[in-house]
Amino acid sequence: MAGLGNSGADVDTIPNEGDAEEVAGGVVGGAKKWSVEEDKRLIHAWINIGTDAVVGSDQKKSSFWKRVASDFNEHRPRGMLIRSWKTLNGRWSRCSPLVSKWVGILLELERNNQSGWND
DSSP, X not given: OGGGGGXXXXXTOOSOHHHHHHHHOOOOTTOOOOOHHHHHHHHHHHHHHHTXXXXXXXXXXXXXXXXXXXXXXXXXXXXXXXXXXXXXHHHHHHXXXXXXXXXXXXXXXXXXXXXXXXX
């Protein structure tokens, strides 16, 4: 997924509203329901930190997720809760398969849209 940050794709685009609902989920164990905006923010934070060439991939899991949490919380949607790095990591485990599927679709489209070709 390292190429995700360079694909020029708009992360705000969700492939299917059903998928968005699947990720958004409901209230679990008294925890506040995640909004689609929070999921988008988490994806943006993961991309920002995961594609940082200065730090790269040579960091511990907790260090990586603490940086993701800092980015997420700094730019979280208005009125949304501050989320811990462990909460974000858990949420990412639910979002990641859908994000990977979406990235696969985008990469396939890029491969099929060869330079110089028109519709």
